[in-house]
Amino acid sequence: MESSRFYKKKTCMPDTVLYCSLHDPVAPCPSGYNTNKAVSLWGNSGRMEMTASKFMDIQRAIQPDWFQCLSDGDTISGEAGRKRAKKSVDRSLSFLDVCLQLLEKSPELQGSVMFGAIEGGDILEERLRSARETAKRPVGGFLLDGFQGCTMAKETKLKLIASVTAELPEDKPRIIHGVGKPDEVLECIERGVDIFESFFPFQVTERGCALVFSYDCHPDPEAAVLNQNGAQDLEKNGAEDNQDEISKADPEMTPFEIFLKDKRYHDDFGPVLEGCTCYCCQRHTRAYVHHLLVTNELLAGVLLMMHNFQHYFNFFSAIRDALRDNKLDQLKKCVFRQVLQGPANAKPGQ
Numbered sequence: 001m002e003s004s005r006f007y008k009k010k011t012c013m014p015d016t017v018l019y020c021s022l023h024d025p026v027a028p029c030p031s032g033y034n035t036n037k038a039v040s041l042w043g044n045s046g047r048m049e050m051t052a053s054k055f056m057d058i059q060r061a062i063q064p065d066w067f068q069c070l071s072d073g074d075t076i077s078g079e080a081g082r083k084r085a086k087k088s089v090d091r092s093l094s095f096l097d098v099c100l101q102l103l104e105k106s107p108e109l110q111g112s113v114m115f116g117a118i119e120g121g122d123i124l125e126e127r128l129r130s131a132r133e134t135a136k137r138p139v140g141g142f143l144l145d146g147f148q149g150c151t152m153a154k155e156t157k158l159k160l161i162a163s164v165t166a167e168l169p170e171d172k173p174r175i176i177h178g179v180g181k182p183d184e185v186l187e188c189i190e191r192g193v194d195i196f197e198s199f200f201p202f203q204v205t206e207r208g209c210a211l212v213f214s215y216d217c218h219p220d221p222e223a224a225v226l227n228q229n230g231a232q233d234l235e236k237n238g239a240e241d242n243q244d245e246i247s248k249a250d251p252e253m254t255p256f257e258i259f260l261k262d263k264r265y266h267d268d269f270g271p272v273l274e275g276c277t278c279y280c281c282q283r284h285t286r287a288y289v290h291h292l293l294v295t296n297e298l299l300a301g302v303l304l305m306m307h308n309f310q311h312y313f314n315f316f317s318a319i320r321d322a323l324r325d326n327k328l329d330q331l332k333k334c335v336f337r338q339v340l341q342g343p344a345n346a347k348p349g350q
């Protein structure tokens with residue numbers, strides 16, 4: 001989990017906050033299984049019904065720093081979803097009231113903060129009702145739920161996020177689930193979101209890719225040279241002759257990453273990203289990671305994860321600096337420029 005505005009609290013694990021969410025952000029969550037009494041969770045052993053009391057028992061055992069309240073985020077898009085959106089808000093408020101009562105009575109959870117979940121699908125009036133009602137309750141922060149996946153149009157999503165955060169008190173953190181791409185993160189920050197999950201670098205790693213985008217908005221000539229290396233690689237994405245290899249890359253691949261399994265990297269003896277200080281870039285080459293990927297070695301994922309996490313967390317550090325120095329616009333320009341140069345818009349043979 002990464003924070004743009006709030007700094008990390010010390011726990012037994014230094015520099016980390018333990019946050020417990022209801023669902024795994026990278027696992028599919030089938031629709032149609034929630035009731036007024038329970039929310040369905042899905043794992044290796046199939047479906048599990050989570051009632052408010054069972055949910056709070058688990059929180060008592062884990063004692064996280066922060067956790068989201070049990071909520072029903074299972075909505076469908078469009079006008080047909082209006083009734084379902086209302087139900088999701090009603091249920092989530094009712095779960096919130098039960099969980100707040102149980103929280104108050106739990107000595108084990110006096111050091112834990114519960115986030116209220118804002119639901120309501122893509123229906124603005126339900127989102128606003130959810131935000132206003134949740135803000136009346138003694139929650140420690142807010143979760144903007146139900147924005148994961150791509151069923152909602154981007155414009156609708158951003159408008160809803162801005163409308164919801166406008167209803168929330170400034171002094172309590174807002175976390176969003178299911179948003180992790182650098183450009184989308186910046187758009188959400190502009191609309192008042194503070195905290196994000198870190199599933200994105202994991203997904204990048206899973207598809208055999210490395211994050212190489214630049215987030216340097218300072219016109220420091222020396223640093224700019226280092227950063228250009230990654231940018232040049234992004235420009236090369238999809239712009240060379242071996243289109244067959246490119247097409248084997250995951251269609252979910254974003255303009256912020258390079259596909260290291262591509263054969264063009266088999267004799268590339270530079271680091272994954274020039275100038276990066278992570279373990280992988282300091283000790284290994286692109287050619288080595290490429291070899292590990294094509295031979296399905298587990299170490300490939302370990303090394304890529306080290307690099308991708310460090311790069312992503314440094315991106316958030318750059319966001320905090322940009323907010324402090326009033327340079328978020330410059331950072332946004334720098335990141336969005338790379339969206340245009342990426343593989344989605346690169347023409348073959350260019």
Ligand SMILES: [Zn+2]
Pocket residue numbers: 272273276277278279280281282306307308310
């Ligand atoms: Zn690295």
